[in-house]
Amino acid sequence: MHQPVEVDPRRFCRDSQAWETQSEVSAFPRLAREFTQGALFCRVAGQADQRGGLSLRLAIRGEVELTCQRCLGAMPHVVQIERTLHLARNEAELERLDALPDSDAILVGETLNLVDLVEDEVLLGLPLAPMHAEGECPV
Numbered sequence: 001m002h003q004p005v006e007v008d009p010r011r012f013c014r015d016s017q018a019w020e021t022q023s024e025v026s027a028f029p030r031l032a033r034e035f036t037q038g039a040l041f042c043r044v045a046g047q048a049d050q051r052g053g054l055s056l057r058l059a060i061r062g063e064v065e066l067t068c069q070r071c072l073g074a075m076p077h078v079v080q081i082e083r084t085l086h087l088a089r090n091e092a093e094l095e096r097l098d099a100l101p102d103s104d105a106i107l108v109g110e111t112l113n114l115v116d117l118v119e120d121e122v123l124l125g126l127p128l129a130p131m132h133a134e135g136e137c138p139v
């Protein structure tokens with residue numbers, strides 16, 4: 001099981017640090033509940049632009065298995081996430097950054113758990129009620 005990977009998000013970006021892992025989904029506390037099996041490659045890289053704007057680039061990919069809500073059978077699901085998240089210090093900054101075109105922002109404090117961040121992104125991209133296409137449940 002992954003231990004939390006706590007970083008200082010601003011320093012992580014300013015120093016262009018990166019963290020990556022190739023893990024079974026069972027190693028992620030929250031993902032282990034959603035997926036029966038699969039593995040994910042995850043990379044989080046910090047970057048700073050010339051104006052001092054800080055952001056995290058996320059790349060997550062892999063193939064996992066969900067449970068079909070109709071037949072309870074296994075259902076393959078491809079995870080392919082490429083996202084840039086700008087770091088916001090407060091609500092006002094969050095709103096301003098989110099309003100920019102093609103921009104996503106997150107509110108971060110003094111520390112950020114990268115395992116949590118990766119899990120949030122993967123969970124956000126999941127269908128609410130995963131099901132095989134109509135008539136395709138293997139019963």
Ligand SMILES: [Zn+2]
Nearest residue numbers: 068071132137
């Ligand atoms: Zn099904």
